Amino acid sequence: MKKPAWRQARTFLIATFWVVALGWIAIRQFGISPRELLDLLLATFVVVLVVIVLAGAATLLWVGLRKFLRGRKRQ
Numbered sequence: 188m189k190k191p192a193w194r195q196a197r198t199f200l201i202a203t204f205w206v207v208a209l210g211w212i213a214i215r216q217f218g219i220s221p222r223e224l225l226d227l228l229l230a231t232f233v234v235v236l237v238v239i240v241l242a243g244a245a246t247l248l249w250v251g252l253r254k255f256l257r258g259r260k261r262q
Contacts, residue, residue, distance in 0.1 A: 210224060
C-alpha cells in the first residue's frame, strides 16, 4: 500500500474507532439510550442528505441559468 493510501486508511480507521468510542461513552456514561442515539444518527444523515440535494439543485440551477443567458446573448 502506498503512503498516501495508508494515511487515508489509517485516518479512516482512527475516525471509526473514535465514533464508536463516543457512542459507547454516550450510552454508558451519560445514560443516553441506544435507540435515542440511533435516532439522532439517522436524523443527522437525513440533514446531510438534504443539504447535499439542495446544493446539487442550486448548482444545476446556476449552470442552467448561465447556459441559458449565454445562449440569449449570442442571438
